[in-house]
Amino acid sequence: MSKGKTLIEVEGLKKYFNVGGGNVLKAVNDISFSIAEGETLGLVGESGCGKSTAGRTILRLYEPTAGSVRFNGVDINQLSPKKMKAMRRDMQMIFQDPYASLNPRFTVTDIIGEALDIHGMAGSYAERKKRVEELLDMVGLNPDHATRYPHEFSGGQRQRIGIARALAVNPKFIICDEPISALDVSIQAQVVNLLEDLQDRLGLTYLFIAHDLSMVKHISDRVAVMYLGRIVELAESEELYANPMHPYTKTLLSAIPIPDPEVEANKKRIHLEDTASGPIGKEGAGNGGLFDLDNSELVEVSKGHFVSMPKKG
Amino acid sequence: MEPILQVKDLHVSFQVKGGEVKAVRGMNFEVGKGETVAIVGESGSGKSVTAQTIMRLIPSPPSIIKQGEIIFQGQDLLKKSDKQMESIRGKDIGMIFQDPMTSLNPTIKVGRQITEVLIKHQNMSAGEAKKQAVEMLKLVGIKNAEARFNQYPHEFSGGMRQRVMIAIALACRPSLLIADEPTTALDVTIQAQIMDVMKEMQSRLGTSIILITHDLGVVAGMCDRVIVMYAGEVVETGTKWEIFKNPQHPYTKGLLRSMPRLDQKKGEPLIPIIGTPPDLIKPPLGCPFAARCDQAMKICERIDPSATVFSETHTARCWDLHPMAKEVQSS
Amino acid sequence: MDSNPIKMMPTPADLTADDFRKIGADEKEAEVIQRESISAWRDAWQRLRSNKLAMTALIILALITLTAIIAPILVGKIYGYNYYSNDLLYTNKGPSATHWFGTDDLGRDMFIRTWMGARISLIVGLAAACIDLLIGVIYGGIMGYFGGRVDEIMNKFSEILYAIPYLLVTILLLVVMEPSLGTIILALTITGWINMSWIVRGEIMQLKNREYVLASRSMGAGHGRLLFRHLLPNAVGPIIVTVTLSVPNAIFAEAFLSFLGLGVQAPVASLGSMINDALTGWLYYPWRMLFPAILISLTMLSFNIFGDGLRDALDPKLKK
Numbered sequence A: 001m002s003k004g005k006t007l008i009e010v011e012g013l014k015k016y017f018n019v020g021g022g023n024v025l026k027a028v029n030d031i032s033f034s035i036a037e038g039e040t041l042g043l044v045g046e047s048g049c050g051k052s053t054a055g056r057t058i059l060r061l062y063e064p065t066a067g068s069v070r071f072n073g074v075d076i077n078q079l080s081p082k083k084m085k086a087m088r089r090d091m092q093m094i095f096q097d098p099y100a101s102l103n104p105r106f107t108v109t110d111i112i113g114e115a116l117d118i119h120g121m122a123g124s125y126a127e128r129k130k131r132v133e134e135l136l137d138m139v140g141l142n143p144d145h146a147t148r149y150p151h152e153f154s155g156g157q158r159q160r161i162g163i164a165r166a167l168a169v170n171p172k173f174i175i176c177d178e179p180i181s182a183l184d185v186s187i188q189a190q191v192v193n194l195l196e197d198l199q200d201r202l203g204l205t206y207l208f209i210a211h212d213l214s215m216v217k218h219i220s221d222r223v224a225v226m227y228l229g230r231i232v233e234l235a236e237s238e239e240l241y242a243n244p245m246h247p248y249t250k251t252l253l254s255a256i257p258i259p260d261p262e263v264e265a266n267k268k269r270i271h272l273e274d275t276a277s278g279p280i281g282k283e284g285a286g287n288g289g290l291f292d293l294d295n296s297e298l299v300e301v302s303k304g305h306f307v308s309m310p311k312k313g
Numbered sequence B: 001m002e003p004i005l006q007v008k009d010l011h012v013s014f015q016v017k018g019g020e021v022k023a024v025r026g027m028n029f030e031v032g033k034g035e036t037v038a039i040v041g042e043s044g045s046g047k048s049v050t051a052q053t054i055m056r057l058i059p060s061p062p063s064i065i066k067q068g069e070i071i072f073q074g075q076d077l078l079k080k081s082d083k084q085m086e087s088i089r090g091k092d093i094g095m096i097f098q099d100p101m102t103s104l105n106p107t108i109k110v111g112r113q114i115t116e117v118l119i120k121h122q123n124m125s126a127g128e129a130k131k132q133a134v135e136m137l138k139l140v141g142i143k144n145a146e147a148r149f150n151q152y153p154h155e156f157s158g159g160m161r162q163r164v165m166i167a168i169a170l171a172c173r174p175s176l177l178i179a180d181e182p183t184t185a186l187d188v189t190i191q192a193q194i195m196d197v198m199k200e201m202q203s204r205l206g207t208s209i210i211l212i213t214h215d216l217g218v219v220a221g222m223c224d225r226v227i228v229m230y231a232g233e234v235v236e237t238g239t240k241w242e243i244f245k246n247p248q249h250p251y252t253k254g255l256l257r258s259m260p261r262l263d264q265k266k267g268e269p270l271i272p273i274i275g276t277p278p279d280l281i282k283p284p285l286g287c288p289f290a291a292r293c294d295q296a297m298k299i300c301e302r303i304d305p306s307a308t309v310f311s312e313t314h315t316a317r318c319w320d321l322h323p324m325a326k327e328v329q330s331s
Numbered sequence C: 001m002d003s004n005p006i007k008m009m010p011t012p013a014d015l016t017a018d019d020f021r022k023i024g025a026d027e028k029e030a031e032v033i034q035r036e037s038i039s040a041w042r043d044a045w046q047r048l049r050s051n052k053l054a055m056t057a058l059i060i061l062a063l064i065t066l067t068a069i070i071a072p073i074l075v076g077k078i079y080g081y082n083y084y085s086n087d088l089l090y091t092n093k094g095p096s097a098t099h100w101f102g103t104d105d106l107g108r109d110m111f112i113r114t115w116m117g118a119r120i121s122l123i124v125g126l127a128a129a130c131i132d133l134l135i136g137v138i139y140g141g142i143m144g145y146f147g148g149r150v151d152e153i154m155n156k157f158s159e160i161l162y163a164i165p166y167l168l169v170t171i172l173l174l175v176v177m178e179p180s181l182g183t184i185i186l187a188l189t190i191t192g193w194i195n196m197s198w199i200v201r202g203e204i205m206q207l208k209n210r211e212y213v214l215a216s217r218s219m220g221a222g223h224g225r226l227l228f229r230h231l232l233p234n235a236v237g238p239i240i241v242t243v244t245l246s247v248p249n250a251i252f253a254e255a256f257l258s259f260l261g262l263g264v265q266a267p268v269a270s271l272g273s274m275i276n277d278a279l280t281g282w283l284y285y286p287w288r289m290l291f292p293a294i295l296i297s298l299t300m301l302s303f304n305i306f307g308d309g310l311r312d313a314l315d316p317k318l319k320k
Helices: A051-058 A081-087 A108-118 A125-138 A143-147 A155-167 A185-202 A213-219 A237-242 A247-255 A261-265 B047-054 B082-088 B110-122 B126-139 B145-149 B158-170 B188-205 B216-222 B240-245 B250-258 B323-330 C040-049 C052-079 C110-146 C148-163 C166-176 C181-207 C211-218 C223-259 C271-278 C287-314
Strands: A006-018 A024-036 A040-044 A066-071 A091-094 A173-177 A205-210 A222-227 A230-236 A296-302 A305-310 B003-016 B019-032 B036-040 B063-072 B093-096 B176-180 B208-213 B225-230 B233-239
Touching: A006 A051, A006 A205, A024 A051, A024 A066, A024 A205, A024 A230, A040 A051, A040 A213, A051 A173, A051 A205, A091 A155, A091 C211, A108 A125, A108 A143, A108 A155, A125 A143, A125 A155, A155 A185, A185 A213, A185 B250, A205 A213, A213 A237, A222 A237, A222 A247, A230 A237, A230 A247, A230 A296, A247 B188, A261 B216, A261 B240, B003 B047, B003 B208, B019 B036, B019 B047, B019 B063, B019 B208, B019 B233, B036 B047, B036 B216, B047 B063, B047 B176, B047 B208, B093 B158, B110 B126, B110 B145, B110 B158, B126 B145, B126 B158, B126 B188, B158 B188, B188 B216, B208 B216, B216 B240, B225 B240, B225 B250, B233 B240, B233 B250, C040 C052, C040 C287, C052 C110, C052 C287, C110 C148, C110 C181, C110 C223, C110 C271, C110 C287, C148 C181, C166 C181, C166 C223, C181 C223, C211 C223, C223 C271, C223 C287, C271 C287
Parallel strands: A040 A205, A040 A222, A091 A173, A173 A205, B036 B208, B036 B225, B093 B176, B176 B208
Antiparallel strands: A006 A024, A006 A066, A222 A230, A230 A305, A296 A305, B003 B019, B003 B063, B225 B233
């Protein structure tokens, strides 16, 4: 992608959780990628694949077990608390659940204004109010509703409030953590269009985390597919959908129902075994195949198209 | 095709603080023998309320069934006593729910949850029931059915639990299965498997299915006929070919337009439906979709349109389909 | 794409061409919220107000409190005696116009003494609940918020404290220290706060993983803001309920201790010590036990009913 210079560089990022009984959940297990300025990278996978943990670890909401995240060349995990706080103005997040991501006791003004307070960006009450109204207008909400509480809004409207909150500090990079999966179909397109529109207007860079591949394909320049804590395939979105190589990607693509009876009638599905094990399990471990992820590495098979392959030798 | 279920002019409301939410406002539809009918709509459209009302599982209060009839195999379910309903539920009508995590009892072995139904409704002996239950588990694609029979729900993955739910729902060979968002809580790969299991079971047992969903993709793969609901009303109904290839109602068209498709070229913009559905505590006087409709006319805000019939199976409720609309707009 | 309708269902006849004029949809119009704006607090208050039983309990509590403050002063002014002035010629008399609740074995007025007792009970109950609240919220808040090692150690400590029989601690304390109102309150709170701290800990642990807390963290919020602006305000429902329900517990504990003779000392009366005093010869002078017993039961019952009502009103699970 020749979009511009690299903004985010994730290298060898790992996040393990101690789940008790001596078990370690390797939620994010050695992932690396970079995102250029103004680019949207999609991160897809099914529940439990570690994509949300990856997002939170990149923002340093979780301390990583290993690896580094560089923003504009600065390793954010080495920053002092004070510098980290300043850095948070550049990196923001939009959350999945529009019901859980807004404090029910805050008015919309306080939700959006909080970031301004934290970073001392609003001098006076009037200034803060004006900025909040500006942000509400930017995301297509009625500024008259600024004194209302989150539970009075519909899901789509709440998600817009969440977007306005993320935009309050003028960030450069936003992680969208399944921002539409809790919304109704007729509302999803509104939010996606808003995100695309904001990206054009403000020059934002997105990491778009989702399980809905059709939406990810629509919004992303490149897509990374995650499985069991690792990236199994990464390519430009057109290329990935036209020419999937990893068996997991193929399964995922064949499973998506397409709203067209003709296509559905002629579709052949590829099934993977349904296992309950998740990333703790050792699916395919040690057999040297494509699912032996512990002994695999990402290989560039064609320009910009990376696939997880068993290590040679 | 002779219908096994007919819903006629069903109205259901919820009593809430500050008024009455009119969740279902005049539902009419039929389900034929062996047919799969999808009820599509977004949250709050009344699709789940309709399903729960058919099963008489809807809690009352706060809900009130204002009027209507639900004729199942010639009898009005709304006139049945709770006791009579109990013998219909699970035996003649099966149901699967959205959340396979909470719809199984965690303290009872999976096998027993199936045999219980069989013993209750079919008067089977324990031995017979067990044989039948293992058979059902195999049918829904659970390997090592004999061993799995003695396990507890927490030992099953989400997809496996939903398979067990299907096994329970179909154990007594009901003539109707109501599936309320059966795959919404599952991952796409698991969803595909569950849909396949349901299709397979239907072709074996000849069950009629009502599939409640918001996912048009699932509908396209699975159903014969589609009922599109909006704000408690049926706005369009037709075969899946009619709905997907020749939609007539602006809401149906809007839904199809607003979804990105995997086989679409990149860069094609999505056309969203603006706004949000109306608050059914104060439903609009006219067409409920008028406020969000780019085709809206003056009449739409005043009078709720009646159905325009396109074929034996295809109807839509929209003023734009009225002959006068064309006249006025072309002049 | 166009298909021809074969039939249109009958429609009202008086349609004009103007009816079919396009107006389109107005985006801003479609986004207007119709329901009245309401905060979570007002919502809870409205729900509480519609709960008749809880509101009755609240009114009774208000009346009891008010009477306990005013009655002894007022009656003293009118009749010219206080809670310890005795009239040895007028002992163990039944209720009358001058002594509404009768007199006790020393000829003291039972009406004043009962309400003075209620005063003590309420003071003990409220003071103990407030101290529980203060310690419990701070201790529980720290446990829940920081978690991990801190939580483990602090939680172990509270568990050990909880394991010591509370009556034993209380009695020991009252034997060692001068029996007084302060001592009783101290004795009641020495283990009383543990329950509150566990409630707060549980709430905070649950809340701190909510996305809005993560969102605030992602904006760079510090511990203070997270704890005092996001976590505690959202835990306040269960905290209030716990406080309300711990008041009657403290009142009962005080009455119980006074009944055992470990409570406030004569001539100060508490409802518990009065019931104890009335025990000898209660068959002959039932009013001496009846009035304090009714009052203490009524107080505790009202607090419990009101607490339950509060729980229902504040419980977000019942909310939709």
